[in-house]
Amino acid sequence: MKALSRRLAEFVNAGLFLLAASNAARLLLLGSTLCAWWFLSDYYFAPWPWWMDRFAFLVLTTAVLWFAIRLPALSRAPDFDPLCDSGRELELTPANWCAILDAIASQGGTLWAAYWHWYSARIRHLGLNHKPVCAGRLRTCWWFHPSAISQWMALACLPALWIFLVLAPLHTNVMEKIAAAADPHPQVIYYVGCSGQLRSPSLSGNRTSFVRKQVDEALDSGSSVYRRTGQCAFLPQGTMTVSSTPFPRVYRRLEANCRERCDLLPPNRGEDLLFLQVPVVAGLASFNWIQTTPEPSLGMSVSLLRQDGSTLDKVTIEP
Amino acid sequence: MEVQLWCVAVDGGGGGTPARLVIRELQGPEPIVLSSDTEQRATRDFKEAIERARKLTQNHIGWPEKKSFEVSIDCADEMNLPLPKFLYGGSHFGAVVLGLFQAVALTAPECVPVHEPDFLRVLQSVCLESVAITACCDEVGGFKPVGLLRQKLAGLSMPALSPRPAVCFLATGQNLETPEGPLPKVFNGLALREVSTPLSAFRKLWLVQTKSLARCL
Numbered sequence: 001m002k003a004l005s006r007r008l009a010e011f012v013n014a015g016l017f018l019l020a021a022s023n024a025a026r027l028l029l030l031g032s033t034l035c036a037w038w039f040l041s042d043y044y045f046a047p048w049p050w051w052m053d054r055f056a057f058l059v060l061t062t063a064v065l066w067f068a069i070r071l072p073a074l075s076r077a078p079d080f081d082p083l084c085d086s087g088r089e090l091e092l093t094p095a096n097w098c099a100i101l102d103a104i105a106s107q108g109g110t111l112w113a114a115y116w117h118w119y120s121a122r123i124r125h126l127g128l129n130h131k132p133v134c135a136g137r138l139r140t141c142w143w144f145h146p147s148a149i150s151q152w153m154a155l156a157c158l159p160a161l162w163i164f165l166v167l168a169p170l171h172t173n174v175m176e177k178i179a180a181a182a183d184p185h186p187q188v189i190y191y192v193g194c195s196g197q198l199r200s201p202s203l204s205g206n207r208t209s210f211v212r213k214q215v216d217e218a219l220d221s222g223s224s225v226y227r228r229t230g231q232c233a234f235l236p237q238g239t240m241t242v243s244s245t246p247f248p249r250v251y252r253r254l255e256a257n258c259r260e261r262c263d264l265l266p267p268n269r270g271e272d273l274l275f276l277q278v279p280v281v282a283g284l285a286s287f288n289w290i291q292t293t294p295e296p297s298l299g300m301s302v303s304l305l306r307q308d309g310s311t312l313d314k315v316t317i318e319p
Numbered sequence: 320m321e322v323q324l325w326c327v328a329v330d331g332g333g334g335g336t337p338a339r340l341v342i343r344e345l346q347g348p349e350p351i352v353l354s355s356d357t358e359q360r361a362t363r364d365f366k367e368a369i370e371r372a373r374k375l376t377q378n379h380i381g382w383p384e385k386k387s388f389e390v391s392i393d394c395a396d397e398m399n400l401p402l403p404k405f406l407y408g409g410s411h412f413g414a415v416v417l418g419l420f421q422a423v424a425l426t427a428p429e430c431v432p433v434h435e436p437d438f439l440r441v442l443q444s445v446c447l448e449s450v451a452i453t454a455c456c457d458e459v460g461g462f463k464p465v466g467l468l469r470q471k472l473a474g475l476s477m478p479a480l481s482p483r484p485a486v487c488f489l490a491t492g493q494n495l496e497t498p499e500g501p502l503p504k505v506f507n508g509l510a511l512r513e514v515s516t517p518l519s520a521f522r523k524l525w526l527v528q529t530k531s532l533a534r535c536l
Contacts, residue, residue, distance in 0.1 A: 078530040080486050080510035083446055088535055092444055099440035101536070103529045119536070138536055 009139040010070060012155075013119070020154035021118040022111075030161060037165045038174075072112050088136040094123050097138060122148070176250045176306055188313040189244045189304050192219045192226045196238025225316045228298070233319060237290040244304050244313070246283030252312070253277045253305045254285040261299040262291050280304065295319075320344040322422045325451030325484040326414035327471040328392065330403035335467070335474025337451075337484075338402060339393045340411065342418040344426050347387035351419075354391035360406045368409035371456045372416040375517070378460070380423055380442070381430030388422055390415060395480060410465040413454030413488065416517045421447060438518075441525045450524065451475050451484035451509075454493075461516045462490035469495055476507035486510040486527075488520050 018029045083090060092100070098120045105116035123138070125147035133141050142148055194217055199210045215235060219226040232238075242254055256264055256276045263272035265288040278285045291298065297319040304312040326340040345352065351373045353361055361369075369390055376382060392411070394400055423430055424442035431439040453471050454462035465471070468489070475484055487506075491513045494502055502511055514520040 073533040076530050076533060078527040079504075080527065081531050082449055082485050082524055082528050083531050090446055090532075096440050096444040099437065100444055100529055100532060103525065104533045104536075107529065107533070116533075135532065135535060 006139070013139055014070070014115070015158060016151045016155050017115050017118045019158055020151040022114055026154075029158070033158075033161060033165070072108055076107065089134055091132045091134040093132050094126050094130045097123050097133065122151070176248060178248075183245070183247050185245050185247070187245045187304075189242055189302065189315050190221075191241075191243035192221070192302070192315065192317065193217070193241040193243075194219055194228060194232040194235065194238055195241070196232075196235040198231055198235055219317065221315075224314075225318050227318055233296060235291075237288070239286055239288050240300075240302070240317070241284070241286040242280075242302060242304075244280060244283045244285075249282065251307050252280040254280050254287070255303040255305055256287055256289075257301045257303075258289070259299040259301070261293050261295065261297060262289050264289050277305075320422065320426050322418045322425070322447060324414055324418055324447040325395075325449070325475060325487075326392065326411050327451065327453055327474050328403050328406055328411075329408070329467055329470060333467060333470055335471040336400050336403060337395045337474050337477070337480055338400075339395060340414040340418055341391045341393055342415075342422045343389045343391070344422065345387040345389050346385070349387055350382060352387060352389050354389055357390065357392045357406070360392070360402065360404060362405050362407050364409050365406045365411060368412040368456060369415055371409075372412050372419055375416055375456070375460045376419040376423055379518070380420060380432070381427070383423060383427030383430055386427060388419065390418075408465070409455040410453045410471070412456040413452035413462055413490075413517075413520075416456075417447060417450070417452060417520060420517055420521065421445065438521075441521050445521055445524045445528060447524075449482065449485040450488065451486065452488040452520065454488065454490040454514075457490075462488075462514060464490045464493040468493060472506045472509065472511070476509040478507075484509060486512055486524075488512055488514045488523075491515045 015029075019026055101116050101120035101123065105113040105120065108116075122142045123133075126133075126142055126145055194215070196215055198213045198215050200213060201208050202211050213231075215231045215238070217228075217230050217232040219232070220229050228235075240256070244252070244254075254277065256278075258264055258274045260274060264274065264276040265272060266276060267278065267287075272290070276287055278287050289298070289300070298317050300317040301314060302317065303314040306312055320343070322342045323339050326338055327335045328338050329335055341354075351369060353366075353369070373382070392402060392406060394402060421442055424439055428439055428443070431442065453465050453468070455465050457463040472487065472495075475487055487509050489502065489511060493513065502513065504511060512523060514523060
């Protein structure tokens with residue numbers, strides 16, 4: 001728990017520095033946050049939980065802080081440690097801490113030096129004649145000093161940006177257009193498969209029994225109509241699997257419409273629907289249907305939609 | 320105010336015994352005194368080393384008026400290793416001078432020359448708790464090599480010692496008195512570093528300490 005609170009204080013301090021002390025760092029942080037949000041909201045690396053779409057950019061933001069400030073400290077570890085494990089108990093006056101922090105600042109590059117000079121300035125604001133402070137408390141001892149108010153106000157812009165990005169409309173079509181332009185393949189639905197269980201009567205002696213038979217067939221593709229042929233045409237219910245061009249890996253949806261001849265079964269087992277949208281992941285999507293009229297025709301249309309709702313491709317499934 | 324660091328005493332048989340050098344602030348007429356136990360064990364050259372350390376401190380950073388410091392060689396805490404009956408030689412000079420430099424800087428910072436404010440910070444901030452040093456005094460106030468180094472390092476790096484020193488400072492040019500070549504960087508897990516003067520020892524420690532603190536601040 002103590003280690004966790006130490007890490008948290010490290011991140012808060014790094015965030016306070018980046019947002020309060022350096023215009024370049026502020027631009028870097030806010031820019032990387034926006035880029036991460038935009039990239040992840042338009043593009044995915046792999047199928048992952050829905051909340052990753054909305055919150056993964058926060059992880060990237062904190063990674064920027066970590067790599068900029070904390071990692072160099074670990075890489076500069078001395079070959080022997082004169083403090084052993086008692087470093088956190090070292091108690092010095094603020095004046096001496098400032099000298100140490102300034103000395104640390106002189107050991108690194110621009111951002112590193114700026115961070116430690118900023119840290120030193122925070123301690124200096126406590127007053128150089130302040131009572132001795134132990135190393136374990138140094139990170140947080142200035143947080144509640146009046147001089148820290150401006151730092152906290154600067155930090156507040158980051159959570160404000162996070163909240164705005166989390167609440168903002170998530171998807172844009174920019175990545176879709178860029179990636180699709182680079183892909184020579186047409187963005188279409190190129191395969192529809194049908195699967196289900198066919199119950200056919202069989203006579204055994206004087207009794208009639210039903211035999212279940214698994215059916216997995218690809219639908220015949222015409223110019224714009226996919227036709228159920230073979231045994232698939234007799235299925236009263238089943239699952240349609242739709243394959244579309246898998247690249248670019250942007251968020252797309254498949255919209256199925258039954259036109260009152262069948263019902264669509266939502267994945268969360270809610271009420272049957274005439275109209276259903278399911279996400280397309282890696283070009284694949286599937287949905288369950290059930291025929292509701294005695295006619296053998298499904299009269300179903302399936303559309304591949306972009307994030308903004310515009311249609312990429314549309315096919316009809318008959319009968 | 321109390322300053323502690325590691326030193327090593329050699330007994331009559333030539334074995335090294337790790338010990339703690341403790342310097343405490345006192346009020347008294349004498350600028351420097353030995354604790355009663357240390358006084359009983361101190362030989363003439365040991366007392367000379369203490370006096371040289373005091374003079375070097377006074378010359379380099381000054382000496383407070385109406386202040387006195389007590390120097391004591393104590394057993395290493397956990398093991399309670401018995402100290403030798405007599406404290407021989409001048410190899411404690413290094414430990415005493417480092418301890419006195421810091422003791423004066425902590426108790427009488429006004430003594431430190433005002434044109435060296437950074438050095439005052441160095442003297443006050445460096446943590447000597449896990450530092451060991453064994454070095455004699457040369458003619459100009461620097462460090463010179465000691466004898467029986469292998470036995471002394473064996474004492475400071477004995478596995479059962481807890482806590483152990485992290486580093487042992489030695490005079491520049493010191494060797495292990497063996498044909499194996501130059502001084503190694505590490506002896507039985509104990510880091511060895513060469514220094515020529517007390518100031519260079521403090522500077523070296525300061526640099527390492529800032530790197531170490533950068534990881535936990």
